[in-house]
Amino acid sequence: MSSSSLPTEPLGLAPSGTVHVSHDHHEIGFLKKYVFSTDHKMIGIQFLFTGLVTLLIGGLLAMGIRWQLAFPWTEMPVLGKLLFPETGGVATPEGYTMLFTMHGTVMVFFVIIPLLTGAFGNFLIPLQIGAPDMAFPRLNMLGYWWMWPGIILMFLAFGTEGGGPAAGWTAYPPLSTIESAAPGSLNGQTLWLLALTFSGVSSMMGAVNYVTTIVKMRAPGMTIMRMPLSIWGLLIAALLQLFALPVLTAASFMQIFDRVFDAGFFNAPDTLVNNMSPEVDLGTAAGGHPLLWQHLFWFYSHPAVYIMVLPAMGFVSDILATHARKPIFGYKPMVYSLAGIAGLGFIVWGHHMFMSGLNPKVSLVFMTATIMIALPSAVKVFNWLGTLWGARIQLTTPMLFAIGFVAMFIIGGLSGIWMASTPVDIYIHDTYIIVAHFHYVVFAGSVFAIFASIYHWFPKMFGRMMNDTLGKVHFFGTFVFTNGVFYMMHQLGLAGLMRRTADPYAYELYAHLQPLNQFISYCAFALLGWQVLFVFNLFHSMFFGKRVGRNPWRANSLEWSAPSPPGHGNFDHQLEVVRGAYEYGDPEAEEDHLPQAVRVS
Amino acid sequence: MSTLKTFLLRVAASLLFLAVPVLGVWTFVTAEANGWWFPLNVSSYGGEIDYLFDLILWMVAITFVLTEGALVWLVWRFSRPDSSRAVFSHGSHKLEMIWTAVPALLLVFIAFSQMEAWSKVKIAMPDGTRPDEPYTVEKPLAEVYASQFDWRFRYPDAEGNFEGADVVESAYDFYVPVNTKVLVRLRSRDVLHSFFIPQFRLKQDAVPGMEIPVWFKAEETGSYELICAELCGWGHYKMAGKIHVLPEDEYEAWLANARTALYSNGSED
Amino acid sequence: MSDGKHFDANKVFIGLFIFTALEVAWGYLGHGWNKPMLWGGLLFFAFLKAWLIAVYFMHLKFEGWVIYSLLLPTPFLVLVIFGYVLPDVANQGDDNNLIHPIGSRFEKDTGRVEEVMIWSKDEGGGH
């Protein structure tokens, strides 16, 4: 069946919007094409590879964590020499705190957000709404490059005196503000804050661009209720960024003030560290409130966890419908639930602070709102299942990863209910149950969605397929090892094991947990090793993969009616969108898919 | 792709997804036997917390098995090679209503069933009106002082003052009476710490600049581990303490002993 | 572009000028008055001026619903922040667990925490 039967001729339909047609195609040099490109596709691909490299770095840091937890205070292979040269490769206690701090920060701010919104946001938005590029291409390029100072500062922090930041990715003061409280709280922490600001500004540039593009540049007929759910996910995530991120930026500057000018926003006036006399040590004299940071931090970082999942949900919805050959079940509820999660996401941040000294009455309000977030999430899960019902499922690699996302997002989401319950959280707060919870949503969730999206949109990016068999092998191993790593963390947490502990076995209570931790670590090493298949597949297919036409998956959304890879300006024909993105398997139609911009007579 | 290969793929994928609920439930069932479960509870309200955990566990487990089961079945059933088209359905208003309303009820129920235990543990502090609660926010049993990286416990003098020569201080070891509502005042000298006693199901961060009241009632004598649960620097992993729950008379004896020891050491200044 | 969006900028400017003068006067005079009165008046002038700037200088009066919808979430979110943070950080009632009120200051010379804020080294600070 030929899916390349898309019109190459303009449809000759009167567009509802204004069309501005320009003929500019000049040859562009290497630097402009691959490095300082203003083309959204190239910027997306730049984000993709940057994000994958930082993912590898974050993953390696995770292996360091796992080594220490399985075999504490023994020589860490490979990484040890690099990170702990003074001790001959054995982790130090402060080194361990730096490990997970950097792991968390890199993964959240330099992997998941750049991959989801940076890579796929850039690549997909103009293509899926039928625009030639982003609204502000140069701002877009700037957004990419603005991330680099962030990345560089973040890694420079490792090299400064005292080493990298060591206050956790949450950077709670006063540990993070008083310099003598932690070795990494010297300049490392300041660099960390600056890095965060740079990556934040980069995200803001992206977000302004995405929202403007989606609102203002849709092809004729692309009403908002015809937009693919990927676009909805990206739009809502961008709005979350816009309204939440500035508050974190403000808070970061307050922390910088505390650190650099000894201001007193987050310190109590009677803080004393290490028995040092106040004259020597007291970073600040003025008294503020330590909880203020936590409030401001989570005001951003809770919505941020939904920034890390809403686009992923959108991608998964698109992939599920395409490979199930069936319309997405309940398009409108899907849209509303995305919006619902985002809206509720703004009023639940206190659930990270139940044990923090937060006013316990306020906790009850936060708890109720948090539990209610399960509602829109439930709607999403059930609609995904509904999409599979009666479908003609094609078990392709992207489909497997997408189903894997659904299977594991359920696990991560359900454990969220325990934490949301204030009394239960008394016991499980800061134990490995939390670690299990958020890795299920961010790794088994978002990263799986990223894998699915890479396999799914790779042909559009490079005009070639990734090897499907290899992809499936990659999926099976990754799925097994992911569960091996993270499922058992629930058990650790139930036994009361604390997170952020360099050596848990010092406690009688935890001594018997070492074998389980070793099992987890073996799974983690295998998980890393298994990714070789992916890396090989990715690079091999870029050059030697099977070439494809416009629409290898016989999908409906607009990007598939552009050439693979799309040229400058994306579309070589005028677009007129006549239907939603999910018309698969219409019994009236000739083929089992009806592209959004093809009119059937 | 050949039919055999398609078939094998279907089997493999379905089994893989089936393994999730099966092994998932299995690990929870066997967790207790493996020691991967809650340590024994010895505090008065720990039972309520465990009960709420179990309540949510049941709800969540049922949801988990149903949704994952449905997923496996759907993957198996609808990946069957079939030349006809998929069911052309855009959704169902009725179903949406059902699967919004049912979880909504469940969630509201969960939310409300948590409130009582929480207010008991964290909001309603002992006010000294019952015989088993002699300690109140104004007159706590002790001040728990966290600092990098040790715990100190300060017992007031007979008048309840925390200043002066009669204050008994103990590091690492914390002595409390059994079957009494004990109220302590939690403080931190430097950074955030967290007062975590797994067997009591008790956790509360210590925040510099704040005095946070914390209460518990231990119902069994013995020694339990006290663990710092909030990242507080490089020594966070070893910031341990021991809490010794003593019979009432032994506790009184210990305290009296400690008071006299103060003077015999001549440690007043 | 902004056809039909004319307004008398000079009038607005004079308004802003007068209100600033009134506001400063209110601020100076009002420090003997009770706080709600002082603050109420100040806020009245401040918001009046902000409104003038937003509505005329920034053309909000002539913009459509799109622009409003972009701004709409902000007041809501600001209220959310205050609503949640105030009962916690700024609580001065029964639930207040602060040892020293915010703004206390550690005095290096005496080694004590002064609960009263000292403005700067030489009292008075400014000019």
Added chain:
Amino acid sequence: MSESIAAYDPSVDAAAHHHPVYDYDSGPPVERGKFAIWLFLATEVMFFSGLIGAYIVLRTAAAEWPDPTKVLAVDITAFNTFVLITSSWLMVKSLFAAEAGDKGGILKWLGLTILGGSLFVGIQIYEYIELVKHGALPHANIFWSTFYLTTGFHGFHVIVGVIWLICAWFAALRGKYSPKNYLGLELAGLYWHFVDLVWVLLFTIIYLF
């Protein structure tokens, strides 16, 4: 699933190279730039809400707060407020000039706006220097911490605004603005007014409350 992968057909993509760029306009009738700048201003509102919010929370919680009219130089700052308001007004004038196609007018009014902004920054720097001389540094107490945080970031915004206006001035010099299209100037103006608006609130809250 190989059967789902359509064969590569080079004849289809051969057409991909030389074609016009289709750029559609959709959504509400607002220019993209204007839409984006308002979006950006909304984020700025959140940013300043974070800063001012911290101030309000800390102040509400504080046992005592100095009478700012006694510690700060309200007279000088009141004058400064007036300077900023005036420059905002001059900005409007330059927009009116742009609308009328009066290039000289744009340059004159915009130049004065820039002068006003620079004067504001100058006065603020003078104020800071005087304060620092008196020992009022961010670590002195929470009042000064919040003072420098809020006014400092506002000052930073003014500096950014002045730079932006200078760019616009040169653009005007090069004749980039026509009565039909002076969006660039309008956007710079919107930012400038916003900075002014924030100052109106800050001045009230920090200096007079």
